[in-house]
Structures are given as C-alpha cells and as structure tokens.
Amino acid sequence: MKMRNPPVNSLSLEFLTELLISLEKLESDKAFHAIILTSDCPGIFSAGLDLMEMCGRDPTHYAEYWKAVQELWLRFYLSHLVVISAINGVNAAGGCLLALSCDYRVLADNPKYAMGLNETLLGIIAPFWFKDTLVNTVGHRTAERALQLGLLFPPAEALQVGMVDKVVPEDQVLSAARSELAQWLAIPGHARQLTKSLMRKPTADRLLKERDADIQNFVRFISRDAIQKALRVYLEKLKQKKT
Numbered sequence: 001m002k003m004r005n006p007p008v009n010s011l012s013l014e015f016l017t018e019l020l021i022s023l024e025k026l027e028s029d030k031a032f033h034a035i036i037l038t039s040d041c042p043g044i045f046s047a048g049l050d051l052m053e054m055c056g057r058d059p060t061h062y063a064e065y066w067k068a069v070q071e072l073w074l075r076f077y078l079s080h081l082v083v084i085s086a087i088n089g090v091n092a093a094g095g096c097l098l099a100l101s102c103d104y105r106v107l108a109d110n111p112k113y114a115m116g117l118n119e120t121l122l123g124i125i126a127p128f129w130f131k132d133t134l135v136n137t138v139g140h141r142t143a144e145r146a147l148q149l150g151l152l153f154p155p156a157e158a159l160q161v162g163m164v165d166k167v168v169p170e171d172q173v174l175s176a177a178r179s180e181l182a183q184w185l186a187i188p189g190h191a192r193q194l195t196k197s198l199m200r201k202p203t204a205d206r207l208l209k210e211r212d213a214d215i216q217n218f219v220r221f222i223s224r225d226a227i228q229k230a231l232r233v234y235l236e237k238l239k240q241k242k243t
C-alpha cells in the first residue's frame with residue numbers, strides 16, 4: 001500500500017477515508033495475507049494528521065475528523081493481516097502512530113528520516129491511545145521522555161530505543177520488508193492472528209470503551225482559543241521555513 005497524498009502525505013479526512021477503504025478491501029479479500037505500508041512521496045512517509053482539518057473548522061468537523069482517525073488506528077492496530085511498514089521518509093505524529101500500529105517496522109537509513117510523536121512541539125497532546133501504542137513499543141521510560149520532549153528519533157536512535165525493528169540502506173527498505181514478511185507468513189495464520197489479538201485487544205478496548213468521550217475531549221481541546229492559536233503559529237512556521 002503506497003501512500004500518495006502530496007506534498008507530505010498528511011492524513012486529511014479524505015486521505016484517511018481512502019486508506020481505510022483500501023485496508024478494508026484487502027482485509028475482505030481472502031487472497032491477501034499481508035500489507036507493506038510505504039510512501040510514494042519522496043523523502044516523506046507522513047507529516048501526520050492534517051493540521052488544516054484541526055484548525056479553523058467547526059466542532060462538527062472536528063468530531064467527524066477524530067472519529068475517522070480513531071477508526072483508522074483501530075483498523076490498522078487490530079488488522080488480521082500482517083502489516084509491515086517500509087518507512088522511506090520523515091514520519092511525524094499521526095504518521096508515526098500508523099507505523100507503530102504495524103507488526104514490524106523497517107526504516108531507511110537517512111539521518112533526515114526522523115520519526116516520533118512530536119505533538120508537544122505543536123503545543124498539543126498525544127491522546128492516551130497514541131501514548132499506549134508508543135509505550136507498548138518502546139516501554140514506559142523511553143515513551144515518557146519521548147512524549148514530553150516531542151522527540152523525533154533519527155534512524156540509529158529509533159533502532160536503539162526499539163521504535164523500529166530494522167534500519168537498512170535507503171534502496172533496500174522495500175526488499176527488507178519483503179524478506180521479513182516471509183517469516184511472518186510462515187506461521188499458521190490463525191495462531192498468529194489470535195496471538196496478535198491477545199497482545200493488542202486490551203489496548204484497543206480502552207479506546208473502544210470510551211470512543212465518544214474521546215471524541216468529545218478532542219473537540220473541546222482542539223476548539224480552545226489557545227490551541228487554535230498554537231496550531232496557526234506552527235503552520236506559519238512551516239510556511240516561513242520555505243522563504
């Protein structure tokens with residue numbers, strides 16, 4: 001599955017929906033057993049959630065958007081397919097969450113390709129299920145430091161803390177993901193799927209039990225004047241970087 005939403009693969013409502021539909025199609029086709037998730041945007045895996053969906057819109061839109069973000073995470077996190085990410089670019093916040101929801105991560109060895117949950121740098125907060133997904137991957141202490149400081153880890157560090165499983169030269173990221181897949185596909189499917197569910201269900205259930213409350217929290221939080229201002233300042237900084 002190659003993500004293509006130029007220029008930065010930001011996860012807009014439309015793009016999230018497209019990803020969700022593509023995943024559902026693959027899941028319902030018995031011929032498919034695995035997905036390699038990668039990017040078609042040179043040098044960028046994903047810039048994360050689309051800031052334009054969270055800035056200057058109304059509460060109904062924020063609620064619709066957040067529901068779609070929840071849906072995509074739940075679907076990827078609990079997918080019965082083997083999902084491997086071949087991370088071929090910088091990967092921030094919501095994009096990193098998507099990669100953390102995969103079963104295995106291969107990252108291209110380029111110092112520019114940092115990844116992490118950098119929400120605090122924008123003055124916003126990673127929700128509890130983003131946090132849980134990170135904790136489940138790198139452990140509590142590393143997650144605590146990474147989340148508070150909004151750290152984006154370059155490849156060597158991402159590997160060291162366990163945020164990714166393998167770092168390979170840039171031209172080998174897809175072939176390495178394919179080689180890894182062979183090991184996962186050699187395991188009897190039902191045993192692997194049930195084990196995945198055993199490991200992940202408690203984390204997903206926390207959100208499933210309070211989806212509506214989580215949407216309301218998000219809408220309240222993102223609608224605050226101070227948060228809207230912080231997002232506008234951040235977007236402005238991104239634009240100024242160019243000039």
Ligand SMILES: CCC/C=C/C(=O)SCCNC(=O)CCNC(=O)[C@H](O)C(C)(C)COP(=O)([O-])OP(=O)([O-])OC[C@H]1O[C@@H](n2cnc3c(N)ncnc32)[C@H](O)[C@@H]1OP(=O)([O-])[O-]
Pocket residue numbers: 007008010044046047048049050051052090092093094095118119122124125126127235238239241242
């Ligand atoms: C509770 C909520 C939890 C939140 C979770 C999140 O994921 S929060 C998300 C946290 N994500 C981040 O902090 C990552 C923010 N992004 C970056 O750091 C950089 O864009 C980059 C390193 C990904 C690519 O650098 P580069 O030099 O190759 O590209 P460039 O920088 O020149 O951008 C090109 C155009 O795309 C635009 N745009 C960019 N990102 C977003 C976005 N997320 N959305 C919308 N638009 C975005 C950018 O403004 C510019 O627009 P313009 O001026 O053409 O109209």
